[in-house]
Amino acid sequence: MNAPTQGWVVIAGLGPGDEALITSQVRDALAQATDVVGYIPYVRRIAPRDGLTLHESDNRVELDRAAHALDMAAQGRRVVVVSSGDPGVFAMASALFEALEAGPEAWRELDIQVLPGITAMLAAAARIGAPLGHDFCAINLSDNLKPWALIETRLRAAGGAGFAMAFYNPRSKSRPHQFARALEILREECGGDTLISFARAVSTEEERIVTVTLDEATPDMADMRTVVIVGNRDTRRVGRFVYTPRSAE
């Protein structure tokens, strides 16, 4: 990182919730920052201190937040944009580069770094066992930024080719029927006896993990704080764990 007089932007992953899952690289960036920006619940995970300004913003204003961060860095501030999990997985890194592309040419010379974090699906997988131990896909089930038909195409492609799958943003109040439809497609493509795990609020006090078959799964098992992991045909239980073998036919 540059000398303190030079501005920079770091897009940092805070992991799924437990402070023990934050890397020391991210801790160091936070210790050097003058400003932290992010969605309200993520900024509230940062301890206030002298010399640090916390900028909370609402959900769905990612581009404004990113532009604000870049603008502050251009003025010499040391800015950390905080994401839950990993910033590169359905989080703030892409939004920041979209803002960079749309913004003044001079922003492209800024010192910008992405610092990885433990993304929700891998924290969930670790608690479940090893359900993503073979080839897998990560799919954002929200249709805010893409058509639902494309999500259906991807579910069929992934299920048909035997990928395990992790779903982010599986369900929200504004689209209650879509996750039911996703479960229908998965039953068709993967078979009703395939295992599906619902991992809510992993690594926090509210953590709750449930594994059932696709035939037993109901839409209300997921909410927006849940990561859903679907195995492939070989995924199975051993003791209290669920894992996907490394090999396939």
Add this chain to the structure above:
Amino acid sequence: MNAPTQGWVVIAGLGPGDEALITSQVRDALAQATDVVGYIPYVRRIAPRDGLTLHESDNRVELDRAAHALDMAAQGRRVVVVSSGDPGVFAMASALFEALEAGPEAWRELDIQVLPGITAMLAAAARIGAPLGHDFCAINLSDNLKPWALIETRLRAAGGAGFAMAFYNPRSKSRPHQFARALEILREECGGDTLISFARAVSTEEERIVTVTLDEATPDMADMRTVVIVGNRDTRRVGRFVYTPRSAE
């Protein structure tokens, strides 16, 4: 974790190489361990100390190593199985559960935990920008444990449905032609102007990152220390970064 007199197994992710990318949860487990087992180069990342026995083993003996770890835990040892990256992504977690399934019933009562780490594709993505910022797949290109035809099926399914992709173990001396074939399939499915990044030894002193188009890509750009990331049709450059937008049509 249990009291020190009780044995346990932790399968821990050491991240891609930089010590600043290890979580404090993994550091704590290593500090409490009596034994560390793993593939030689990963065990060599652990500082020796009194009371800690380091057990190095060769590549391709994952099941033996896992059984050894479980056996030591059953005898009351506190064992950390170390993986590079995240243990749940093409690493030791699945192998350990395979050994658990094949071993004595009593092993299933052992205290076993998986601790996530920063997996290579997400460390690489962070250095590149945000190439996995939309739906993506992770595929192990080695045909040690699955037929090559299945890998081709998955490349076509993922490319055809517009997933970005990350490839582990893209190329080895024993199968020099397969990665060339993978590039051919990707050109057909994704288009020759799609961006592909080769990220070698990310976060180490030998880190080298190259981004070209699929038309420009040659097999010798990858080796076994390389993670390869292929974007989707919207993946593009902004300044020195490569990113995949959050939205799709």
